[in-house]
Amino acid sequence: MRLFTHNMLSSNIKGVANGFPLRIEVDQVVEKQVDFHPDFLRNMFPKLEWKALVDAARTMGYTELPEEADSSMLESEEFLRKLHHALLELHLEEGALVCPETGRKFPVNKGIPNMLLHEDEV
Amino acid sequence: MSPKTAQIRLVSSHPEVYEPCDDSFALVDALLADRTNILDHCPRLCLEVGCGSGYVIASLALMLGQELPGVYYFATDINAHALRVTRETLDAHAVDAELLCMDIASGLEKRLAGMVDVMVVNPPYVPTPDYEVGREGIASAWAGGENGRSVIDRILPVADRLLSDKGWLYMVTLTTNDPSQICLLMRKKGYASRIVVQRSTEEESLHIIKFWRDSDIQLDTKEILTTNKSVPARVKDSLVSQFSQLSFWRGTNSNCL
Numbered sequence: 230m231r232l233f234t235h236n237m238l239s240s241n242i243k244g245v246a247n248g249f250p251l252r253i254e255v256d257q258v259v260e261k262q263v264d265f266h267p268d269f270l271r272n273m274f275p276k277l278e279w280k281a282l283v284d285a286a287r288t289m290g291y292t293e294l295p296e297e298a299d300s301s302m303l304e305s306e307e308f309l310r311k312l313h314h315a316l317l318e319l320h321l322e323e324g325a326l327v328c329p330e331t332g333r334k335f336p337v338n339k340g341i342p343n344m345l346l347h348e349d350e351v
Numbered sequence: 352m353s354p355k356t357a358q359i360r361l362v363s364s365h366p367e368v369y370e371p372c373d374d375s376f377a378l379v380d381a382l383l384a385d386r387t388n389i390l391d392h393c394p395r396l397c398l399e400v401g402c403g404s405g406y407v408i409a410s411l412a413l414m415l416g417q418e419l420p421g422v423y424y425f426a427t428d429i430n431a432h433a434l435r436v437t438r439e440t441l442d443a444h445a446v447d448a449e450l451l452c453m454d455i456a457s458g459l460e461k462r463l464a465g466m467v468d469v470m471v472v473n474p475p476y477v478p479t480p481d482y483e484v485g486r487e488g489i490a491s492a493w494a495g496g497e498n499g500r501s502v503i504d505r506i507l508p509v510a511d512r513l514l515s516d517k518g519w520l521y522m523v524t525l526t527t528n529d530p531s532q533i534c535l536l537m538r539k540k541g542y543a544s545r546i547v548v549q550r551s552t553e554e555e556s557l558h559i560i561k562f563w564r565d566s567d568i569q570l571d572t573k574e575i576l577t578t579n580k581s582v583p584a585r586v587k588d589s590l591v592s593q594f595s596q597l598s599f600w601r602g603t604n605s606n607c608l
């Protein structure tokens with residue numbers, strides 16, 4: 230699971246008001262290089278919850294993102310490269326996503342989060 | 352067919368995962384038929400709900416990949432085995448997608464609302480008793496409840512929520528699902544529709560329908576809502592006739608499903 234996906238995921242257990250962001254528990258992170266597409270980053274930037282991304286990246290061991298960001302930074306290639314790496318190249322391979330309100334853990338195995346709910350959670 | 356998608360190989364399988372069948376092929380054919388439009392459309396985010404073996408999402412990624420390299424793909428399935436098979440299918444074809452085990456798109460609905468440009472679905476659409484729907488195992492690949500509509504009817508509002516203003520939905524339906532009624536339902540949400548591919552087997556007729564937001568229809572719908580009128584009879588008739596003509600059409604026979 231990439232951090233772009235993490236930024237788009239929330240816990241939707243019945244009764245949870247705002248299940249975002251999911252806390253990340255790391256067992257294994259893998260890095261996979263992918264081609265750099267600045268247009269994608271510029272397009273997605275306005276949709277990102279920045280703080281959630283910075284925290285998630287830090288949990289995954291990447292600390293290069295600035296605490297605050299605004300769209301003027303999209304002019305800087307250096308910033309875009311860091312954003313690219315954080316959003317698309319870091320994968321949570323093994324671990325869990327934890328609902329911020331209930332503490333319920335959603336396991337991540339082989340890079341695939343299991344967000345299925347139990348009967349009493351829907 | 353584009354030579355690249357024709358090469359999709361089934362590198363992995365699992366007794367509980369749906370193998371690509373006539374419906375999967377028809378859906379990919381529809382995407383191929385519409386490929387130039389999709390390229391012009393420049394999608395950023397694509398989503399497949401119910402990816403099964405990964406045949407469709409891998410085909411989509413391959414057919415768009417060269418011209419549109421920076422696209423992000425999501426694929427969901429309720430069956431964890433399906434996602435593992437999808438991963439192997441994607442890897443074997445050197446394409447990638449984010450795989451998520453969830454009911455329809457439940458964990459994405461909040462944050463991904465209004466962002467999906469292309470959504471593809473080959474839903475479980477076979478009429479079955481309702482209790483067979485969504486159970487563990489291979490049955491959930493086809494079990495669609497009454498008229499095969501129980502999962503489809505839950506997918507439509509999700510699609511409406513996730514699709515961007517310019518978003519397109521491609522969905523497989525069977526004649527028994529009452530596709531003209533599905534189009535009417537979507538019309539009430541402001542969507543126009545068109546049959547991209549039609550195909551018949553011994554017992555059934557498959558339609559791949561494309562839906563998109565249409566501003567004229569949205570105005571129409573507002574009027575319907577505010578004046579409490581129903582959908583004009585001419586619209587209903589034209590939708591119904593589109594589909595009824597097709598049920599006589601006979602194509603290649605099939606022995607799957």
Ligand SMILES: C[S@@+](CC[C@H](N)C(=O)[O-])C[C@H]1O[C@@H](n2cnc3c(N)ncnc32)[C@H](O)[C@@H]1O
Pocket residue numbers: 369370371372374375378400401402403404405406407427428429430433453454455456473474475476485491492493502
């Ligand atoms: C007809 S198969 C299609 C598989 C594949 N897309 C293809 O075309 O070959 C339907 C798929 O939807 C999945 N599915 C059924 N109900 C679902 C749900 N509620 N949410 C997500 N996926 C579901 C099934 O596990 C199955 O893989």
